[in-house]
Amino acid sequence: MKVKLVTNILEANDRIAAENKKIFHEADVYVMNIMSAPGAGKTSLIEKTIKGLNGKLKIGVIEGDIAGTDDAQRIEGLGIPVVQINTGGACHLDANMISEVIADFPLKDLDLLIIENVGNLVCPAEFKVGEDMKVMLLSIAEGHDKPLKYPLMFQESSALILNKIDLLPYTDADIGKIKKDSLSLNANLKIFEVSCRTGEGINEWTKWLQSLVA
């Protein structure tokens, strides 16, 4: 019975996600859904991406959090249109939440809409929101056992961004194992190594993103 319940919720979600996707495509805006565990650096990546693209793309941002507006304030400080969704108890964004904020954006003026999901390695991978691409971040400090423990997130993502690469010398994380296990789950996964703190690797990432949006 529990499985049936979840299936129904996911079917309803998929219908709304398809409607969102249609609206995004008609406005010719590329939509990226960023997912990770709490504290892997999603907001920092968005900040670095906005700065790295330096006006080459017109960007909007949707911030998803259980509570608080810290992340939206960080993005707003960069002069980017941003909407904060507070999910209350819900551990992921769903298509309906996105549907409700679409009208707050000047969609036709945007090239790229970045959606920052709630920090969670599980449920965000199950709920489509109408995105063109899912991207996941993994902090090196989380260790190398994550791909085989949270396989769906790695399977659903088009790109894996290994963040906090500057901490690598101070941890026991085996980056080779992360890559090998990730690619065994998803052979098409594009992998980037970055540090949002030092800026290492950000240029390669933003160039690739720009090529997708174009």
Place this chain on the structure above:
Amino acid sequence: MKVKLVTNILEANDRIAAENKKIFHEADVYVMNIMSAPGAGKTSLIEKTIKGLNGKLKIGVIEGDIAGTDDAQRIEGLGIPVVQINTGGACHLDANMISEVIADFPLKDLDLLIIENVGNLVCPAEFKVGEDMKVMLLSIAEGHDKPLKYPLMFQESSALILNKIDLLPYTDADIGKIKKDSLSLNANLKIFEVSCRTGEGINEWTKWLQSLVA
């Protein structure tokens, strides 16, 4: 309607959790539910706790993961009875999952049952499993904004273990802010600073835990 659905699930869960708790109390076993984001170091803390207690308490462990048996193998290697629960898609353990594995433990021979929840800062805080105490880990590498973003987890926990304290010099995390915000959410929260990698702070933690079980 979505809210009603969630309420029904939680009410059913609470009933089963109360049944579990009764069984645990009759067997005179203390039950600790450990929660954190993915990669904060739950399994490492359990390993260090078992080694630190050095046979002073008879311990059993339940490992919760979406997939995989890595964690259970690590605990089994220490000669401790362990059961792995694979939740499939579910992002948390619930009382029914625990109920189904209770019979696998020699409960009356145990002093302490440690339950390692699925790595997730959201839903595990909502689902009681019959525990005497919830404990949460926060890795310093996750940053200092977590208490205000994931308040329920901090409110529901009796202790907050700040792990990976050895990484503090290499991050921008403000440990004072973490403590201040955590205590503003839960004034009774007992806070420990540890490194499961170097062993720092483990002794203080195990002594406190031992005093609770006794």
